[in-house]
Amino acid sequence: MGRAPCCDKANVKRGPWSPEEDAKLKSYIEEHGTGGNWIALPHKIGLKRCGKSCRLRWLNYLRPNIKHGSFSEEEDHIICTLYLSIGSRWSIIAAQLPGRTDNDIKNYWNTKLKKKLMGKQRKDQQSSKRGSQIKLEMKREAVEDLKVPSLCMNMNLYQSFWPTEFPLMLTNPNQHQHHQELHVKTQDPTFEHYHFDTTSNQPELFNQNDEKHISSVAYHPQLPNTPYFVNADGMNPFQEFNNFPFGINEFGCNATQVEQFDGLVGGLDNFVNGSNCRSSSAESTASWVDPIACPPPPPMTYEDCGRGLLQSCPSEQPSRFQ
DNA sequence: AAGCTTCCCAACCGCTTACAA
DNA sequence: TTTGTAAGCGGTTGGGAAGCT
Known part of the structure; x- marks a missing residue:
């Protein structure tokens, strides 16, 4: 037996939102708030939409201060760095980019940033004379499959490259008093x-x-x-x-990069x-x-x-x- | 201009988590 | 402690737009 549906799918509208629906939802929430119950909300406004759909529409499109349009270099950098550090935890990444939604960032990563990164890797790979053939091959595969981020989250793959001991680096060598x-x-x-x-x-x-x-x-x-x-x-x-x-040095620790985190x-x-x-x-x-x-x-x-x-x-x- | 392919992103799906009863 | 329900989240999909032949 599957999971019970969250709404009566036969009686809810699906697909793109019309401007009228947007206006209804926006004005209601701005005036009354969500009431903490998304499921009940569409009935209150008279929208034939699933509560989840309303929530998503509000969070990803209608709510104030949503930033649409192209991402800046700084945003690119933050997304790349966080992705490589914590993986596809889009909500956490989005929390560091005011005005951006997790959905936005996820889409942007999947459609543009990932390719941009891969392009950079390939370019660097061609010009680099460092390393053995095996190392290059490993790097190519890792980048192409984008296993590096998943390595960070998956111990089984991870341990191919990382040690069995696993000390946490979130320590401050300069702050021994803590x-x-x-x-x-x-x-x-x-x-x-x-x-x-x-x-x-x-x-x-x-x-x-x-x-x-x-x-x-x-x-x-x-x-x-x-x-x-x-x-x-x-x-x-x-x-x-x-x-x-993976080319750690390409995103690795250097003063410029690390300083950018001060704004997080x-x-x-x-x-x-x-x-x-x-x-x-x-x-x-x-x-x-x-x-x-x-x-x-x-x-x-x-x-x-x-x-x-x-x-x-x-x-x-x-x-x-x- | 037409047909096909690729890109992009809004929206959906379903699993996990949180929390109240 | 258990159970049910809604919210949160990340992966995936569908269809329109843009680009290419």
């Missing part, structure tokens, strides 16, 4: 996380029962824009980083992790976060585990999230 917590998912089926105290510079590793059991990682604050953990064997788990098929609403910590970000710094977090060179943020809350950031999560909520 206590930061890092949650780490590894390929190990047991859920592990780091609890990192920037005062002592000592990361501590906990198991899924929240018991401290290993202290096998070292922190290297002298490498602010690189993965700076080494494991117990003294290996940098990010050593594969340089083999990443609420700062990077807000869009990536919302209120869950532990950084208490009043200054811009953007100055120290490289959203591209970073791996995707591990879940800052247990709920985030279920949002597709990682493939598997403990069946029970670890006590530290409770």
Whole structure:
């Protein structure tokens, strides 16, 4: 049995909205608001439309301050960078671009920006003499399939290129006075996380029962824009980083790019992790976060585990999230 | 000018999440 | 704690516009 329909599809109009319908919906909402019930709204106004359709029309087209028309270079840059950092979480990306809707951005990405990016990749690839043939091939495939963003959200693909240890980069190497917590998912089926105290510079590793059991990682604050953990064997788990098929440097960390994040609403910590970000710094977090060179943020809350950031999560909520 | 293809974007679909009862 | 319902969200589709032959 399928899901019950949200409305009587036989009696609702579908397809493009007429100017009259737009005017009805707009004037009603401007005067009365939505009343918190989109389903009931079309009946109140006498529109033969599904409530969901009304909501979408209002949010994507009718509501005030919607920006239509071409995207600026700055907007392009923000979209690209956020996409590569957090994937297709359009609502989050849209929140950083006032006046733009998630639908707008999604369409723009799918129809233009993605191709623009691919074109740039191909061009650079042709002129570049760096790297082996294999590396170029990997890069080409990754760009063409646009697997790079999905890699960020999909551990199975991800682990082809990224280390098994997964330290969170949303730490500020320059702010040792702040206590930061890092949650780490590894390929190990047991859920592990780091609890990192920037005062002592000592990361501590906990198991899924929240018991401290290993202290096998070292922190290297002298490498602010690189993965700076080494494991117990003294290996940098990010050593594969340089083999990443995508041209990190093309969107990578540089002063100009990072500075652009200063204008983001609420700062990077807000869009990536919302209120869950532990950084208490009043200054811009953007100055120290490289959203591209970073791996995707591990879940800052247990709920985030279920949002597709990682493939598997403990069946029970670890006590530290409770 | 006609026919065909590609592009673009508004709208839809259905799954997930949130929340009230 | 469970269940039902609406909102939120991201993927997909359909059709008009634009471009090409």
